[in-house]
Amino acid sequence: MVEPTGLCFCGCGQATKAGRYFVATHDRRAETTVIKARYGSIAEFVVAHGFGPDHPEGDGPT
């Protein structure tokens, strides 16, 4: 289990409020960074996990 450390988990080095993992909006920044690094695009990411236009409930092939 990952616990908050007081520093933003996006890697920007800024301090967070107590008990928070991210500075406001930086969670989205971190998501985008990881998704693009691992999958190339958000579309590739959702399809890789069984979601996408034909599988809105995530029941597609993975």
Ligand SMILES: [Zn+2]
């Ligand atoms: Zn940050």
